[in-house]
Amino acid sequence: MQIIISNNSKEPIYEQITNQIKSSILSGELPEGAAIPSMRKLAQDLQISVITTKRAYEELEKAGFIYSIVGKGSFVAEQDLEFIKEKKLKVIEEQLNAVITNSREIGLSLDDLQQLVRILYEE
Template structure:
């Protein structure tokens, strides 16, 4: 599992960790039952505070992505991938609705918007 922390990002470090682990789980890179590094090991590897990794793991546990066993570590939880996909799809729809509204406000045509989306998608 590879996690890259950006110090120039406006996103808090714990959220960067959380989002990257979620992405690894959703993509199938991390499989159900797979062990993830301990909070201490991850903190040392990323050169961040253990408090930061603890918060990231707590967020992941709350969202149902991982579970922890005292003395054994943290593991990837069983996922209902269809439910996860639906949640992601709903978020994309909401974001696209906002983009469409903003595009209409500035008079951007559908063709221009599609072209812009295509360019960004292919990057």
């Protein structure tokens, strides 16, 4: 598992960690039951505070992506991928509605919008 932290991002470091681990779990890169690095090890590898990694792991645990066993570490929890995909699809639909509203406000045609989406998707 590789985590890349950007100091230029507006996203807090703990959120960058959380999002990258979630993405690895959802993509199958981190399968159910897989061990993830300890908070201390990850903090050391990323050269950040243990408090930051602790917060990221707490967020992941609260969201049901990982579970921890005292003295053994943290592991990828069983995921209901269909439920997660459905939630993400709902978020995408809401974001697309906002994009469509903004596109209509500036007179962007459906063809131009589709072309823009295609370009961005293929990058």
